[in-house]
Amino acid sequence: MKVFRQLAIILAINFTGELLSKSLSLPLPGSIVGMFILLILLLTGIVKEAHIAETADFFLEKMPFFFIPAGVSVMVAYQFIEGHLATVLATILLSTLLVMIVSALVAQLIIKKKNDD
Incomplete structure (x- = not known):
């Protein structure tokens, strides 16, 4: 269940980035905006690294597959x-x-x- 919660956090942040990018007509892709949002949330402590660590590590391990x-x-x-x-x-x-x-x-x-x- 922990992994699903972590994935939900990551997907919600990504979705928010996509929404902001589209609604504000930003010249950046939504995924990049989502990464900036995640960075801000991590730096401010709103989201702790432990909240997303396992899922993030999984995606980093499998990154070549996404290319x-x-x-x-x-x-x-x-x-x-x-x-x-x-x-x-x-x-x-x-x-x-x-x-x-x-x-x-x-x-x-x-x-x-x-x-x-």
Whole structure:
């Protein structure tokens, strides 16, 4: 029953993000708005990590599975990117590098903050 409660919390936050995104015509997808809402709720202590930990860990473990539809879509739509292969590859490489750099900086910041406490 605990897992269902955790899933309900996560889905409610995601649904709220979708509603806000659509109703306010935000330029962000509802899932991203939902992640910001979850971040705010976690930072303020309204939602504790323990309230969603098991379900979140399950989704993180299974994350590669959720990328399969995107990979299949790229293979199906190959003819649309065929003439722009260099641009697509450069975008992938640069965005991957940017994500790695930002992730490393955030990790260092968190480690430094934990050591200061």
